[in-house]
Amino acid sequence: MADIDISEALVRKFDKSGPRYTSYPTADRFHPGFDQHSYQHYLEQRRHSDSNPPLSVYLHLPFCESLCYFCACNKIITQDHSRVSQYLRYLEREMALVSSYLGPDRQTVQLHLGGGTPTFFSPKELRQLLDMLHEHFDFTADAELGIEIDPRTVHDGLLEELAELGFNRNSFGVQDFEPAVQQAVNRIQPFNMVEKAVIDSRRARFQSVNADLIYGLPKQTQQSFSRTLDSLIQLAPDRIALYNYAHLPSRFKAQRLIVAADLPSAEERLQIFLMSMQRLLDAGYVYIGLDHFARPDDELNLARQNGTLHRNFQGYTTWAECDLAGFGVSAISKVGHSYGQSVRSLNAYYERLDNGQLPIDRGFELNQDDLLRRQIIMALMCSAPLDIEAINRRWDIDFNTYFARELAQLRQYEDAELVSIEPHFIRVTAKGRLFVRALSMVFDHYLNQPTTSTYSRLI
Structure with a gap:
């Protein structure tokens, strides 16, 4: 990647606020x-x-x-x-x-x-x-x-x-x-x-x-x-x-x-x-x-x-x-199709365990669409090729139809040579690795819904 020019103009064009995708949903x-x-x-x-x-x-x-x-x-x-x-x-x-x-x-x-x-x-x-x-x-x-x-x-x-x-x-x-x-x-x-x-x-x-x-x-x-x-x-x-x-x-x-x-x-x-x-x-x-x-x-x-x-x-x-499996105050767990997060305060943590209870305060249960999108976002975050046919077989969908809107949004990143959209694969390019958060946001169903969170800038 040392010989690839990451221009200031490219960063300015695609820099935005967004999740860091340590999980999906976030x-x-x-x-x-x-x-x-x-x-x-x-x-x-x-x-x-x-x-x-x-x-x-x-x-x-x-x-x-x-x-x-x-x-x-x-x-x-x-x-x-x-x-x-x-x-x-x-x-x-x-x-x-x-x-x-x-x-x-x-x-x-x-x-x-x-x-x-x-x-x-x-x-x-x-x-x-x-x-x-x-x-x-x-x-x-x-x-x-x-x-x-x-x-x-x-x-x-x-x-x-x-x-x-x-x-x-x-x-x-x-x-x-x-x-x-x-x-x-x-x-x-x-x-x-x-x-x-x-x-x-x-x-x-x-x-x-x-x-x-x-x-x-x-x-x-x-x-x-x-x-x-x-x-x-x-x-x-x-x-x-x-x-x-x-x-x-x-x-x-x-x-x-x-x-x-x-x-x-x-x-x-x-x-x-x-x-x-x-x-x-x-x-x-x-x-x-x-x-x-x-x-x-x-x-x-x-x-x-x-x-x-x-x-x-x-x-x-x-x-x-x-x-x-996460342990301690505010720790997050991912088990099966779920996420769970423990209480944030020490007193609440001790009280839950004194009562023989798991100290879980909140979490999320993923549906099929969440699991599909999680696979795609995690692959993009790791710059792994998306095998469209493999996704179609695993999830029993037609990728191009299911994600027609997302594919249209990806075209701007393809035009900037950050991603390559092929008949059977979607690949993150070398310089596209700098923008994997932006690429992942395209597939995030929940970004259209209200949140109290303030996301950090990509750069």
Whole structure:
């Protein structure tokens, strides 16, 4: 993709606001009519089904010691580490409930710890957490065990301890190395702190070391972010996520602490993105899609090439067609033809489990049209070819008739060489991977219905 020109005019023409499609339908369509009984039904249905896909497990660990002003995650700011023990007890209750409905024979291939700050938990507490998980779920020998790490929490020996616990993938929140930007978002972490964490990860033999960047933060300029890219490229992480900061202070209170006048203009933000993308491509990274870059030999890129790339609530993944069991406050699950999300507050979470109830607050049950469109949108998000004849056979439709309106809308993207519409296939082009959200929006039935959500810009 390094030799393909992504012009400013092309970005300006197709940049718009839209969902990120970690699911379809998207989480803003979840409703309280889907409750704990609905979720229990789908768990038990999987238990008695001939189709028994592997399981991916997500744990939301919400505690953070300090507030990052840009953060839009569900978190609890506290210096009181004693709160962890109570949270662990309730996580175990939830695991016991879910595993009792699922049954004992579900192979677990993936674990991801997100937050919050998972490394708010001590190594001893993380060991206790993993012991609980292994008691209730059957992890395969090659399971991916990933953890998000705040570099400010890394002490000598921590990465080795995490590796000994079985974690083999990690992700560091870098965001930006510039002191002025770090000061503006209340996240001070010098380069040498991140450098040591990455070096320690390599020594501990983590299979994949990832880093997150955010563009559009206060005090950022093209020049300053170029210096951040210089530093990160020097560290050579296996994957880099380049996120677009969405400033939504009306929704996220922490963002009200950011001085709006310090944010880069829309023009500057665009130039930062275009510069960053080219810098990463020139450094040898491959653009996977959306905001993800990976080294050519990384599992994500290999999965993209062989058609096994998938997308879920944690982003791009190499494991397709897993059920996803989420645990903890606000965690989202995908089981069968359903999504379920837990309550957002700690008190409500504890109360539900005290009453022996699954802490599901809302969710969604997919119909046939949803499932069809989910297959198409997930394929587009992963830049996989859409096999029209295979879709016709699986869903007993005539694609060209069923999606006549959508095909007409796609023509503008075909004219711009972002997608190729052939008699039997629809293919996302190399430069079209930058616009997969826009392509997916064409097939989103719910975008015509009201929502309270405010979507981020594509670029």
